Amino acid sequence: MRIHYYSLNKVSPTVGFREAVIHGQAPDKGLYFPSHIPQVDKQIFTHIEALDDAEICFRVIQPYVNGEIPDEALFTIVQQTIAFPLPLVQVTSHIASLELFHGPTWAFKDVGARFMSRCLGYFTRQHKLNTGKAQKIVVLVATSGDTGGAVAAGFEGVEGVEVVILYPSGKVSKVQEQQLTTQGQNIHAIEIEGSFDDCQQMVKHAFADMALRSRVFLTSANSINIARWLPQQFYYFLAWKQWQDKDHPPVISVPSGNFGNIGAGLLAYAGGLPVQHFIAACNLNDVVPRFLQTGKYEVHKAIPTLSNAMDVGDPSNFIRILTLFEHRLDNLKNVLSAYSISDDETLQTMRRVYRNYGYLTDPHGAVGMLALERYMQAHPGRKGYFLETAHPVKFPDAVAEVMKDKIPAPSGLEALMQRPKKAIKARADNAWLRDFLESL
Numbered sequence: 418m419r420i421h422y423y424s425l426n427k428v429s430p431t432v433g434f435r436e437a438v439i440h441g442q443a444p445d446k447g448l449y450f451p452s453h454i455p456q457v458d459k460q461i462f463t464h465i466e467a468l469d470d471a472e473i474c475f476r477v478i479q480p481y482v483n484g485e486i487p488d489e490a491l492f493t494i495v496q497q498t499i500a501f502p503l504p505l506v507q508v509t510s511h512i513a514s515l516e517l518f519h520g521p522t523w524a525f526k527d528v529g530a531r532f533m534s535r536c537l538g539y540f541t542r543q544h545k546l547n548t549g550k551a552q553k554i555v556v557l558v559a560t561s562g563d564t565g566g567a568v569a570a571g572f573e574g575v576e577g578v579e580v581v582i583l584y585p586s587g588k589v590s591k592v593q594e595q596q597l598t599t600q601g602q603n604i605h606a607i608e609i610e611g612s613f614d615d616c617q618q619m620v621k622h623a624f625a626d627m628a629l630r631s632r633v634f635l636t637s638a639n640s641i642n643i644a645r646w647l648p649q650q651f652y653y654f655l656a657w658k659q660w661q662d663k664d665h666p667p668v669i670s671v672p673s674g675n676f677g678n679i680g681a682g683l684l685a686y687a688g689g690l691p692v693q694h695f696i697a698a699c700n701l702n703d704v705v706p707r708f709l710q711t712g713k714y715e716v717h718k719a720i721p722t723l724s725n726a727m728d729v730g731d732p733s734n735f736i737r738i739l740t741l742f743e744h745r746l747d748n749l750k751n752v753l754s755a756y757s758i759s760d761d762e763t764l765q766t767m768r769r770v771y772r773n774y775g776y777l778t779d780p781h782g783a784v785g786m787l788a789l790e791r792y793m794q795a796h797p798g799r800k801g802y803f804l805e806t807a808h809p810v811k812f813p814d815a816v817a818e819v820m821k822d823k824i825p826a827p828s829g830l831e832a833l834m835q836r837p838k839k840a841i842k843a844r845a846d847n848a849w850l851r852d853f854l855e856s857l
């Protein structure tokens with residue numbers, strides 16, 4: 418049975434993989450969702466240790482792509498997507514850390530950004546081959562930090578794609594700023610004199626400008642794009658390959674903001690991945706923990722915290738999770754628990770984990786760790802892992818509160834900090850952005 422993608426707003430027509438990737442969001446503003454969840458071949462699980470990582474990931478994603486990228490090209494894309502280690506590292510006797518920060522921008526978003534950029538690159542090349550005409554796609558994205566760097570690195574040099582990244586001046590960390598402003602080529606970093614909300618508002622305004630969109634082919638690279646969402650399943654399968662106690666599947670704790678990452682985990686579970694239980698680990702932005710408790714879904718303005726990549730007051734991917742569970746709260750609660758962790762608790766956890774186990778987490782990972790410990794207190798004897806979603810070096814201020822020694826820097830940090838910054842400064846002005854996009 419072929420998979421197609423329908424809009425969760427149920428007005429726009431269904432589309433194939435390519436259309437869903439190129440447009441990002443359905444015309445009715447709904448998120449795309451697969452028409453059914455393909456079951457992963459059971460054989461994968463009986464001898465997963467013997468399978469190559471790329472082979473496992475290829476088998477997971479192939480049904481979703483539906484032949485719209487031929488197997489050979491898709492296999493290469495998968496290989497390139499996971500061309501860095503994704504190790505499961507033991508922290509305590511019962512808790513491990515799935516380190517997702519060994520990619521080029523030291524955060525898990527590298528996985529989705531690399532997959533998406535290569536899919537788009539494939540589609541623009543095909544278009545040129547088929548029609549003889551180049552199709553220029555402009556990827557427009559607002560970032561509060563990690564998305565920008567991952568997208569810049571993922572799309573660098575991709576033919577036929579121009580990338581425009583808006584970020585709030587002075588509100589991203591130095592490392593994050595270097596990662597999104599030093600690429601050049603087809604990557605255009607715009608430093609907005611305003612907040613992240615201003616940046617997001619400008620992006621929304623541009624997407625709603627139909628006259629602009631008739632002249633410029635705009636798409637988004639935010640986490641709702643299925644080409645960023647679906648490949649996030651990969652590391653849940655690769656963690657299972659590394660999981661020792663196959664008779665007792667893991668409890669998995671996922672630091673969550675927009676709920677794309679944990680949504681991909683739940684999708685993998687729906688496709689057959691063995692998991693004991695999922696935990697949505699949130700900071701003070703607790704829409705989902707409250708919802709699981711009260712059944713009321715109340716969005717709010719984002720609250721700034723130390724784990725700022727999770728400062729989301731209206732998580733856009735949660736609707737996909739509800740859809741997976743057919744909007745049945747009791748079914749969802751059987752599989753998912755959620756905790757809200759304060760900044761003080763985050764710092765205490767970073768300190769305690771470093772002191773007791775010699776393991777340094779970043780603030781997001783610490784939220785994941787503490788949420789997992791809370792769950793285990795209520796369910797003794799279980800084992801699990803949390804996702805370490807970013808390298809601590811990206812959050813030097815929080816880490817400085819925890820330890821005096823210098824953070825062991827990932828290779829390439831020094832070179833990165835010395836690269837010249839190339840950013841265009843602009844006010845939060847919609848007309849300016851329109852003119853800029855038309856000039857590309």
Ligand SMILES: *Cc1c(COP(=O)(O)O)cnc(C)c1O
Pocket residue numbers: 524525526563564640672673674675676677678679726727781806807
């Ligand atoms: C984006 C991000 C998150 C949140 O992931 P979602 O998929 O939005 O829930 C968590 N940690 C880090 C470091 C991130 O960059």
